[in-house]
Every structure is written in C-alpha cells, then in structure tokens.
Amino acid sequence: MSSPDRxxxxxxxxGGGVSGLAAAHRLRTLLGPSARITVLEQRDRLGGVLRTVDLAGTPFDVGAEAFLARRPEVPALLDELGLAGLRVHPGRATATIRAGGRTVGLPAGTLLGVPTSRARLDDVLSATGLDAVRAEPSRALRWEPGSDVALGGLLRERFGDEVADRVADPLLGGVYAGRVDTLGLRATVPALAAALDAGAESLTAAATAGADATPAPPRPPAGTPADGVPPSLTSPDGPPGRVSGGAAPPQVAAGPVFGAVRGGYRVLLSALADAAGAEIRPGTTVRSLERRPDGWRLVLGPVPEPEVLDADAVVLAVPAPALRRLLEPVVPAGASAVAGVELASSVVVALAYRAADVTAMPPTSGCLIAADEPLSVKGVTHSSTKWGHLAPDATDDLVRLRVSMGRFGEAATLQVDDDELVRRARADLRILDGIDAEPVAVHVQRWGGGLPQYGVGHLDRVAALESAVAGVPGLAVAGSALHGVGVPACVGTARSAAERIAAGLTATGTAARP
Known part of the structure; x- marks a missing residue:
C-alpha cells in the first residue's frame, strides 16, 4: 500500500514491442495498481517484430517463431501470466543446410559454425576447404587479448572462404539477418573470444575449448532472424555476464532447448498488455524527450499539432535509430554510443499447401542456405513438421512453412513487390523441397530495419550507452539492440529497466513499494 504522502x-x-510491454508489466508489478503507466507505440499495432497472422485459418507467427526455453525469462513470464499450459516445444525433426549445391545435415562439431577438433565437415566443404581446416591448428596464431574483430575475416584468414560462407554465415545469419563478415566476434561467439584471450594456440583449439566449456549446443532451427537461435552458447541470447542493469547472467536450465506459444506470440503480447493495465496509445510518435526538474516531458504527434506528455520516468524500448534520436538532447554520450548500431532488413513469406501437394518435401524441420548458394532465400522452416501443434490433421489437412529472405546489406534486393518475393520463394522451394504446387494461402511480412547488427565493438557500445543512461535518474533503456536479439534477452532487458525505474521512484519518494 502506498504511503499517504506519496x-x-x-x-x-x-515502444510497444515485447520489450516495452514486458517493461510495462514489470512496472505494474513493482509499482502497484495506483501507478499510471503509458505505452506509446508509433505503429498502429503492438508487438514490434513479433507478429501472428491467420494463415489459412490458423495462428501463425511471421516474426520470431521460437524462444530459447533454457533461459528463464520467457517460461517465467508465461507462468506469471497464467499461460504455462500454452508452451510447446519442437518435435524431433532435424534441420539441414544447403551448401555446395547439396542439401545435407547440419555439420556436427562446430561452435556456431567455427570448426572444433571434432568438426565433421565432409558434406559441406570441398577437398580444398577440408584441407584448409585440417591445416589450421599447425599455423601460428597472433591474438591480442581483449581485442575484437569481424568474425568473418578471422574465419577466412584461418580456414578459407568455405567455412565462412557455407557453415558460419548461415548459422549466424539465422540469428541476426547479418553477414558473418560484419558481425563482431565478442558479441556473437563470446566463448571463442574467451578461449583466444586465455591463450589458445589456434582457432580450432579455441573453438574446441569454447565448446567444452559450454552446455551441449542446440541445433539451430532453420528459419528467420529472431527465431530464438542463441547468439552465443556461453550465455544464450547475449554475451556472458552482461545483462542490462548489472544483473547476474541468466542461468541455462536443462530440458527442451526451444519453445513457442500455442496460438502464436499474439497470445503473449495480449496477456502482457492486459496485465500491465497501461494506457496504450498506438499510432503515436514520440518526437522528442526533455529533462525537467520534476521529471520528463515527451513531445508527441505531428509537428503542426504537438502534444505534451509529462512523466516521472521514462523507459525507452525502441530500435537503435529512434533511441539515438531521443537520447541526443538529454544523454548525448548515450546517443553517440548507440549510433554505431546498424540494422538489417528481412522478409518472411509464409505459405500453406494441401498436404497431398507437398509429398516430396523432406521430413526435416527446415533448411539453412549457405551464403554462396545461387538462391534468393536464406532459410526455410517446415513449420508443420517442426511444431506438432501445426501438423496437418483431420480438420485441417494443410502444411505450413515459412521462407526468409534478406541479409545485412541486401535491402535493395527486397525492394520489389510482394508478387515477386513470392515468385522467388516458390522458385527456391522447387529446388529445395520439390514443391511445385500453388499454395492455398500466402502472407508476405516485411521487416524493414527489423534486426540490430552486433558488429565489432558492440559490447563496448552497449557498455557506454548503459553507463551514460545510468547517470540520469528516471531513465532506462531496453530492447534487442543491447544484449541479444532473442525474445528472452529482450524480456531480460525490459525487467532490468523496470526494476531500475521502480527503485529510483521509491528512493526519491515518488512512489512507495506496493
């Protein structure tokens, strides 16, 4: 109960994505029923890069489709919201990779695509590529402890182009919609960086040490960016020990690796919005943020007719460009830090087919596509095979799948109409899955600037951002630009942001603990 003088x-x-809604929900828990919470979302819908559509009458996720179930954030949130019974896990179908013109099983013995001493790469590399991998441990390695480099450049220098293009790029591209040549080593494979810092004599030895020091790596499901594939195996969905707000790193639990929500992520989003009890304002642009002696002023709406909203505290759960713009006048050091975070665009094409028309489709969970393959798509998820709740049955004899396109730097290739994107997707499905039938339903989902890129120096940028914001009372940041692009990492940053705000309000006497 609040004190009478407070x-x-x-x-x-x-921001009304999962980060913003999770922050609002946590704020309600911490501040109690009397607090006023306002969620401002520029788009006309909530969810950010999470979206569930009806594909031939069935709820189907066309953004992220899965979360890393061995991290605690999403299972705990589902429990809090009374949705634990809707958590589902993939079946036993395994994924494949398309490399060298062939579709084969995902290679074993790598640390997110970096060969260990146990790597089995015969199916994906040429004889020349295999020779380069075998020779790497005998070559002298120069490494400056604490340094950061582009992972792709390091792989190409040590193993040649094929490992980068055919193994690491498709695995990491499924996480970030990025290219291995632009992703920073420390932010994406921190276990490898730690082993190099510790004095590993080769990249193979470092990958082996990194793999041995972590839980058995999950096989990434084929699919689209933000599917929940962990950016790191040391601390899935983010760098080890680096969680917003200085919290301890999340613990990785035993049990199924991946999970999803029956009914799609819209069930989770709706439950979060309801439980937050917030005033939710979609279609509202926040144009600027001003620091005032008694709190914050937000300027909303169009320039000719601005609206002013005053608040005691603010959580910014927006993409990097919007975060930079809002921070510039109030925390310029934070704005400068986040300015280095670039974004990638992607597209998901969801399709439904009659089961009788796709009998040639292999019984796998999907396929990742090597960067040097002459195909338009970068991944295919056989959703009806991967997820039991989407399997055809007597009442719905349809097979649903999703195709993803677009890597960092390829935005121009996506600037065609929906019909052309569907044509490209279907052309590649003929090659990959032997599907030549007309789909009974199609949905094209574009994600312009949907995923932040974890480039060289990302950890330093985030540390500088959080340090700058920590010095400003009543302000916190959350979202995928910080400590991981997966849903669990976003929820983790949201909870940390809410806890920082609630603690600050309580300490200044603005609010009492409920």
Missing amino acids: RAPHVAVV
Missing part, C-alpha cells in the same frame, strides 16, 4: 507515479514506456 502520489502515484507516472511512467512513460516508449
């Missing part, structure tokens, strides 16, 4: 606080949450 008024109910008002917190503005900018």
